[in-house]
Amino acid sequence: MNFDLSEEQTMLRDAAQKFLRAEYGFDARNKIVASEPGMSREHWRRFGEFGWLGVALPEADGGFGGGIVETIQVAEALGAALAVEPYLASTVLGAQAVARAGSPAQRSTWLPGLASGELILSLAHTEVDARHDLAHVQTRATAKGGGWVLSGRKSGVLGAPWADGFVVVTRTSGAVNERQGISLFLVGASTPGVQVTGYKVYDGSRAGDLRLDDVVLGEGALLGTEGEGLALLEHLIDLGIVAACADALGAMGALLRKTGEYVSTRKQFDVPIASFQVIQHRLVDMFAAVEATRSLVLMAALHAEHLDAVTRSRAVSAAKAAIGERARFVAQQAVQLHGGVGMTEELDIGHYFRRLTLFCNLFGSADHHLQRFAALAAVAPNSPPPR
Amino acid sequence: MDIDFSPQDRAFQQEVRAWFKTHTPADLKRKTVTGEMLQKDDIVQWQRRLDAQGWLVTGWPKEHGGPGWTPTQRYIFDLERAAASLSMGVIMLGPVLIAFGTPEQKAQYLPRIRRCDDWWCQGYSEPGAGSDLASLKTTAVADGDDYIVNGSKIWTTYAHWATHMFCLVRTSSTGKKQGGISFLLIEMDRAGIEVKPIVSIDGEHHLNQVFFTDVRVPRKNLVGREGQGWDIAKYLLTHERTSIAGVADCKAHLANLYAAADERRSGGRPLAEDGAMRLKLARAEIELMALEYTNFRVLAATAAGKAPGPESSLLKTMGTAVQQTLSELDVEIAAEMAWPWHEGGELGHGRYAHAMPRYCFSRAATIYGGSDEVQKNVLAKMLLAGGAR
Numbered sequence: 034m035n036f037d038l039s040e041e042q043t044m045l046r047d048a049a050q051k052f053l054r055a056e057y058g059f060d061a062r063n064k065i066v067a068s069e070p071g072m073s074r075e076h077w078r079r080f081g082e083f084g085w086l087g088v089a090l091p092e093a094d095g096g097f098g099g100g101i102v103e104t105i106q107v108a109e110a111l112g113a114a115l116a117v118e119p120y121l122a123s124t125v126l127g128a129q130a131v132a133r134a135g136s137p138a139q140r141s142t143w144l145p146g147l148a149s150g151e152l153i154l155s156l157a158h159t160e161v162d163a164r165h166d167l168a169h170v171q172t173r174a175t176a177k178g179g180g181w182v183l184s185g186r187k188s189g190v191l192g193a194p195w196a197d198g199f200v201v202v203t204r205t206s207g208a209v210n211e212r213q214g215i216s217l218f219l220v221g222a223s224t225p226g227v228q229v230t231g232y233k234v235y236d237g238s239r240a241g242d243l244r245l246d247d248v249v250l251g252e253g254a255l256l257g258t259e260g261e262g263l264a265l266l267e268h269l270i271d272l273g274i275v276a277a278c279a280d281a282l283g284a285m286g287a288l289l290r291k292t293g294e295y296v297s298t299r300k301q302f303d304v305p306i307a308s309f310q311v312i313q314h315r316l317v318d319m320f321a322a323v324e325a326t327r328s329l330v331l332m333a334a335l336h337a338e339h340l341d342a343v344t345r346s347r348a349v350s351a352a353k354a355a356i357g358e359r360a361r362f363v364a365q366q367a368v369q370l371h372g373g374v375g376m377t378e379e380l381d382i383g384h385y386f387r388r389l390t391l392f393c394n395l396f397g398s399a400d401h402h403l404q405r406f407a408a409l410a411a412v413a414p415n416s417p418p419p420r
Numbered sequence: 421m422d423i424d425f426s427p428q429d430r431a432f433q434q435e436v437r438a439w440f441k442t443h444t445p446a447d448l449k450r451k452t453v454t455g456e457m458l459q460k461d462d463i464v465q466w467q468r469r470l471d472a473q474g475w476l477v478t479g480w481p482k483e484h485g486g487p488g489w490t491p492t493q494r495y496i497f498d499l500e501r502a503a504a505s506l507s508m509g510v511i512m513l514g515p516v517l518i519a520f521g522t523p524e525q526k527a528q529y530l531p532r533i534r535r536c537d538d539w540w541c542q543g544y545s546e547p548g549a550g551s552d553l554a555s556l557k558t559t560a561v562a563d564g565d566d567y568i569v570n571g572s573k574i575w576t577t578y579a580h581w582a583t584h585m586f587c588l589v590r591t592s593s594t595g596k597k598q599g600g601i602s603f604l605l606i607e608m609d610r611a612g613i614e615v616k617p618i619v620s621i622d623g624e625h626h627l628n629q630v631f632f633t634d635v636r637v638p639r640k641n642l643v644g645r646e647g648q649g650w651d652i653a654k655y656l657l658t659h660e661r662t663s664i665a666g667v668a669d670c671k672a673h674l675a676n677l678y679a680a681a682d683e684r685r686s687g688g689r690p691l692a693e694d695g696a697m698r699l700k701l702a703r704a705e706i707e708l709m710a711l712e713y714t715n716f717r718v719l720a721a722t723a724a725g726k727a728p729g730p731e732s733s734l735l736k737t738m739g740t741a742v743q744q745t746l747s748e749l750d751v752e753i754a755a756e757m758a759w760p761w762h763e764g765g766e767l768g769h770g771r772y773a774h775a776m777p778r779y780c781f782s783r784a785a786t787i788y789g790g791s792d793e794v795q796k797n798v799l800a801k802m803l804l805a806g807g808a809r
Contacts, residue, residue: 368787
């Protein structure tokens with residue numbers, strides 16, 4: 034058994050932490066959030082130069098040749114820095130969709146640009162009535178004249194205002210909740226009929242709703258096999274969850290460290306409040322939550338490419354269910370132990386709090402994943418197997 | 421033993437319910453349901469309407485304009501009033517002036533509070549005095565007919581709306597620190613007062629820091645005796661014992677959650693049909709019942725004339741736990757509908773647009789008014805002294 038990172042992985046992690054600490058401090062970050070675009074293209078290109086944006090893409094596509102273990106090193110550092118750029122939306126969800134299912138033409142159109150930071154590609158899968166049921170797809174794609182026509186609405190599209198294109202999840206056949214009949218398409222953001230309503234999210238990032246009105250696409254827009262898109266979508270969301278959990282781990286670790294520092298210096302009743310046992314034990318509970326989170330992120334990452342999809346999804350849901358509860362706890366207690374100052378916009382504590390709050394319900398709440406884990410256990414009671 | 425309201429109380433409930441149904445302004449109802457922050461004008465207009473009905477200062481004795489209700493009637497009234505918080509002048513300062521104020525202070529301030537001519541804020545916490553409130557350092561030094569006040573108050577809710585502040589100040593730094601604290605009324609337009617906004621993590625401006633630099637305040641603005649401030653503050657904390665739990669607000673909030681769970685869909689089906697969501701809502705409802713019946717017991721004891729005890733601490737920890745659970749559920753039900761920052765309302769996310777800010781600000785409930793940890797210290801002291809009943 035060996036949980037050590039390779040030399041290359043260690044370098045990647047250390048470099049990411051070092052760069053973000055130096056160039057993406059809280060003040061710099063707040064300026065980026067308040068800016069008109071709401072992200073920093075300059076930082077994003079730097080991320081590309083460092084290889085972070087192609088970290089899990091093959092070298093032939095302009096990538097770094099790594100995988101999920103490399104992905105979570107960057108994600109954790111970005112979470113600790115409260116970064117708002119669309120790493121999860123584009124580097125994980127968008128790029129992996131193309132990397133896993135793209136034709137040679139689609140790969141060459143998107144992957145080098147995604148790896149360098151020139152392009153941003155978002156996944157548009159959620160619909161208002163679907164919640165976290167990935168098979169609930171009402172957006173339709175109809176074959177017409179050798180191409181396709183798309184119509185429908187998507188909500189909660191991460192990074193939508195910045196995206197050059199979208200991986201749109203549609204239904205080409207079947208009833209609305211059916212597993213068969215789901216197809217993915219690559220849609221340029223400026224394609225006629227595509228309307229993006231962007232907004233600022235409570236964690237400082239941007240997202241949007243998508244409206245597709247008779248969007249005409251060529252034959253080459255279909256990503257993967259027609260009608261067989263759900264398995265790919267499920268894998269993408271599982272990868273997204275692992276990356277989001279690593280991001281949450283970065284934020285939780287930062288909160289633990291900052292809270293420990295605060296209670297050691299804040300004095301009430303003439304002593305540091307860290308001298309009170311109730312504070313000490315609370316801090317230890319936060320510490321245990323962070324440690325369990327690190328373990329579960331690793332567990333999920335090590336199963337993220339498991340050939341058996343049930344085994345993979347069980348591991349991922351286990352992590353999301355357990356980390357969701359812990360993220361909420363750590364975020365709430367960080368605010369509580371900071372008292373009034375933890376409630377202010379001026380301090381970074383509240384910004385971590387909001388990021389973790391949104392994480393808790395992203396891709397499904399803890400309860401959703403608890404249910405998914407239990408349901409999958411019935412299918413494969415003995416998974417995940419020993420490594 | 422009887423858990424039902426008396427026939428008279430039930431008739432009273434019907435009367436109050438009918439009145440609120442027809443007289444609550446629509447936008448106030450909407451804001452209360454969705455958790456949108458109320459503006460000063462919302463509260464002032466609402467209070468004036470209640471006052472015209474004789475129902476504003478329900479906690480005040482009859483000779484000062486109160487309706488002369490029993491504690492049970494007041495409880496029923498709060499339940500039907502459902503949220504839409506009232507100003508600190510009505511809830512907190514009024515009862516203090518009635519108990520400790522001079523005849524001149526009562527005559528000067530009470531009618532103005534009722535008419536909403538004055539808006540009062542509370543100056544308790546300081547940057548260095550939070551949980552350890554008694555260590556507060558804002559000084560009031562006697563100088564002729566005045567005090568000269570120096571120092572700073574923080575987390576002052578709606579100081580930017582306020583015309584007046586009731587304030588705990590230090591008039592003596594010898595002896596026990598609680599004994600050197602006095603209760604002083606300060607007009608906010610006096611020279612030397614600066615109000616600095618604090619934006620909280622819900623993105624709103626409720627809170628402020630207030631700075632006092634050589635502010636002259638007439639000595640006649642002292643409430644009670646010099647050094648009586650701590651006792652007055654404690655009186656205030658126990659005075660509103662049965663409203664501290666926030667049962668009425670929680671009930672309205674829970675009803676809104678059930679409605680939202682019916683409206684939201686999961687896989688095309690109502691979210692309310694999701695097993696885990698149903699259990700979560702059920703658990704919250706049951707916790708609220710435990711809170712409500714604990715509140716009833718305190719109410720019954722109050723009605724029977726029993727002296728105030730540490731119930732306010734128990735009701736606060738229980739009540740804030742329920743409030744925070746409900747706010748968490750708000751965000752969970754809304755999911756991505758809760759993402760858009762404030763102005764997201766235009767996207768038609770209406771009912772859910774305030775879920776995040778409401779949840780964020782709900783975290784303050786276990787910090788202000790004596791943190792959860794402080795309340796538990798109070799309760800532990802009571803338990804270990806053998807005071808548990």
